[in-house]
Amino acid sequence: MTATTKTKIGFYWSASCGGCEEAVVDLGVDLLALVELVDVVFWPVALDFKRTDVEALADGELAAAFLNGAVRTSEQAEMVELLRRKAAAVVAFGSCATSGGVPGLANLLERDAILDAVYREAPSVDNDAGTVPRAECRVPEGTLRLPEFDADVRTTTCRAAPRRRH
Amino acid sequence: MTSPRTSTREIVIDPLTRLEGHGRVHMFLDEAGAVDRAYLQIPELRGFEKFAQGRRSEDMPQITSRICGVCPMAHHMASAKTLDALYAVEPPPAARKIRELIYSALMVEDHALHFLFLGGPDFIVGPDAAAAKRNILGVVDLVGLDIGKEVIGVRKQLRDFVAAVTGKAIHPVFGLPGGISRGLTRELQSAAAAAAERAVAFALFALDAFRTTVLGNPAYVDLVTAEAYTHRTYYMGLVDAANRPNFYDGEVRVVDLQGAEFLRFPAAAYLDQVAEHVEPWTYMKFTFLKAVGWRGFTDGADSGVFSLAPLARINAADGMATPRAQEAYEELVATLGGKPVHHTLANHWARLVEMLYAAERMAELAADPEILGPDVRTIPTGIPTEGIGVVEAPRGTLFHHYRTDERKLITSANLIVATQNNAARIALSVDKAARALIRADSVDEGALNQVEMAYRAYDPCFGCATHSLPGTMPLVVEVRDAGGAVVREIRRG
Numbered sequence: 001m002t003a004t005t006k007t008k009i010g011f012y013w014s015a016s017c018g019g020c021e022e023a024v025v026d027l028g029v030d031l032l033a034l035v036e037l038v039d040v041v042f043w044p045v046a047l048d049f050k051r052t053d054v055e056a057l058a059d060g061e062l063a064a065a066f067l068n069g070a071v072r073t074s075e076q077a078e079m080v081e082l083l084r085r086k087a088a089a090v091v092a093f094g095s096c097a098t099s100g101g102v103p104g105l106a107n108l109l110e111r112d113a114i115l116d117a118v119y120r121e122a123p124s125v126d127n128d129a130g131t132v133p134r135a136e137c138r139v140p141e142g143t144l145r146l147p148e149f150d151a152d153v154r155t156t157t158c159r160a161a162p163r164r165r166h
Numbered sequence: 167m168t169s170p171r172t173s174t175r176e177i178v179i180d181p182l183t184r185l186e187g188h189g190r191v192h193m194f195l196d197e198a199g200a201v202d203r204a205y206l207q208i209p210e211l212r213g214f215e216k217f218a219q220g221r222r223s224e225d226m227p228q229i230t231s232r233i234c235g236v237c238p239m240a241h242h243m244a245s246a247k248t249l250d251a252l253y254a255v256e257p258p259p260a261a262r263k264i265r266e267l268i269y270s271a272l273m274v275e276d277h278a279l280h281f282l283f284l285g286g287p288d289f290i291v292g293p294d295a296a297a298a299k300r301n302i303l304g305v306v307d308l309v310g311l312d313i314g315k316e317v318i319g320v321r322k323q324l325r326d327f328v329a330a331v332t333g334k335a336i337h338p339v340f341g342l343p344g345g346i347s348r349g350l351t352r353e354l355q356s357a358a359a360a361a362a363e364r365a366v367a368f369a370l371f372a373l374d375a376f377r378t379t380v381l382g383n384p385a386y387v388d389l390v391t392a393e394a395y396t397h398r399t400y401y402m403g404l405v406d407a408a409n410r411p412n413f414y415d416g417e418v419r420v421v422d423l424q425g426a427e428f429l430r431f432p433a434a435a436y437l438d439q440v441a442e443h444v445e446p447w448t449y450m451k452f453t454f455l456k457a458v459g460w461r462g463f464t465d466g467a468d469s470g471v472f473s474l475a476p477l478a479r480i481n482a483a484d485g486m487a488t489p490r491a492q493e494a495y496e497e498l499v500a501t502l503g504g505k506p507v508h509h510t511l512a513n514h515w516a517r518l519v520e521m522l523y524a525a526e527r528m529a530e531l532a533a534d535p536e537i538l539g540p541d542v543r544t545i546p547t548g549i550p551t552e553g554i555g556v557v558e559a560p561r562g563t564l565f566h567h568y569r570t571d572e573r574k575l576i577t578s579a580n581l582i583v584a585t586q587n588n589a590a591r592i593a594l595s596v597d598k599a600a601r602a603l604i605r606a607d608s609v610d611e612g613a614l615n616q617v618e619m620a621y622r623a624y625d626p627c628f629g630c631a632t633h634s635l636p637g638t639m640p641l642v643v644e645v646r647d648a649g650g651a652v653v654r655e656i657r658r659g
């Protein structure tokens with residue numbers, strides 16, 4: 001984890017259930033052997049290193065970046081592209097990263113249908129006003145913002161979202 | 167920060183690290199620079215309830231386990247139990263016991279994950295330690311490589327066992343309506359016994375480490391019992407007939423702020439007892455007790471806010487079902503001044519007590535001759551219409567509820583996930599900790615981490631809670647002036 005001449009690698013999760021991260025953690029004690037051989041310079045689920053640390057790397061400085069999860073937000077797309085630049089090789093692993101996986105099912109649906117199902121139609125919801133989360137919301141102390149909920153899911157290896165079936 | 171004339175100065179922690187999923191804390195400061203209100207926002211949503219519609223009911227254990235790869239077994243098992251109810255079939259005794267055996271293994275390894283990787287480093291390495299040290303590698307540095315290898319090895323052994331029985335530790339192929347996909351061989355029974363024995367030893371070691379590191383350090387004890395990390399709410403947990411926690415099955419019990427039983431109900435009655443409140447500023451829904459009602463983000467007896475997860479389960483129970491866990495429970499209760507314990511950070515301790523219980527329960531089940539029974543499936547015959555199931559996920563009570571049509575396809579799937587049940591109390595905890603610990607002129611990385619500790623204690627899974635897509639971003643804290651301009655910026659890492 002310190003500045004050495006060891007080979008550097010990174011891990012990143014985008015729209016992931018965390019199972020692909022677990023697959024790495026499941027290396028068990030081999031994980032300790034791994035960090036003797038290489039420097040893990042980025043791994044958000046387990047280490048408090050940040051995007052600025054990745055930005056500070058030279059292009060191609062990482063021997064490999066291991067990416068899992070689908071791409072659903074602009075932040076995720078930026079991180080994937082950043083790691084593509086910083087790594088000699090990108091390894092996309094897991095079905096979400098390579099083909100969209102279960103999160104990709106969102107591509108079959110409209111955004112409003114998802115919001116209605118979760119916030120208005122669920123039998124346990126107490127929501128007579130029909131409130132759904134909004135991109136911008138005034139609260140007594142100021143304004144809170146949420147990312148616009150986007151149903152489009154892309155893979156790590158493909159820039160464009162697949163066309164939605166109607 | 168020259169002329170703060172309004173209360174619009176803001177601090178944002180985005181994202182929260184070392185938790186499963188994605189979260190953000192947005193703080194508004196008053197004119198004096200103190201926190202007026204801190205909002206915990208969950209910025210993503212996935213929509214499993216909608217994906218599920220039109221799919222085959224028997225696929226639900228596979229689909230819902232993809233909500234979370236950290237505790238997939240919790241969704242898988244809740245789903246399998248919901249299918250039992252949906253098809254009105256009772257699994258044979260061996261199947262029931264194997265399910266609980268596997269579930270106990272999950273509880274040990276999941277709690278161990280939290281202790282080693284997620285929330286534990288705050289305590290073991292220390293809340294003010296350098297960011298680069300507050301992680302598993304810092305833990306290994308501190309306890310030594312041999313112990314580090316042993317604890318990581320225990321977890322691996324448990325997961326290997328789970329994988330051998332269920333096909334995969336991540337996203338098992340195991341639970342079916344009326345039972346499981348295959349029974350236990352003698353070899354697997356021995357593997358279970360061996361893993362359980364090692365798990366008991368590990369849980370005892372972890373409790374010992376907690377005693378030395380935390381209880382032996384008055385500053386830590388002050389932190390655990392600090393008012394900044396304390397809330398008085400109702401508590402919920404699944405209990406057996408003798409009111410002891412059971413993770414796999416039982417009735418839902420809720421105790422009040424004095425620890426007296428307030429509610430006790432079977433999973434099938436969940437809609438009578440809990441409801442979900444929606445806020446427009448987060449994708450998280452907030453579950454509350456209907457008998458008390460939603461009164462906003464406030465604690466106390468008049469607020470329907472309740473809490474789950476290890477400490478809540480201990481509060482909602484009268485004791486533990488295994489001997490050594492009972493001893494550990496008694497020590498916790500006596501040390502913290504009786505029940506219910508309202509100190510959020512005591513969750514770390516309660517988690518270890520539960521880990522010991524789960525390990526002991528695993529050993530009991532592994533030694534049960536009935537577990538080798540060849541009959542592990544009751545084949546459903548009827549056409550289902552509706553089913554409700556419940557388990558205690560590592561992070562608290564988890565409800566699944568499906569309705570189906572005449573083709574057995576899902577028409578409605580409702581999932582009330584543990585972290586969502588806990589969401590209002592977690593939001594309260596973050597707000598209170600922020601008010602107590604943050605000031606505009608003294609905000610630093612250690613203080614921000616102490617705000618994050620307020621939610622990490624619950625081991626929340628925001629990915630589960632909104633069935634959202636986790637992802638992480640750099641942590642940048644911006645302090646803005648009334649015009650929205652950034653006057654101060656703190657970057658972490």
Ligand code: SF4
Pocket residue numbers: 015016017018019020021068069093094095096097101102232235336
């Ligand atoms: S491929 Fe997707 S669903 Fe499967 S473990 Fe990875 S992140 Fe989870």
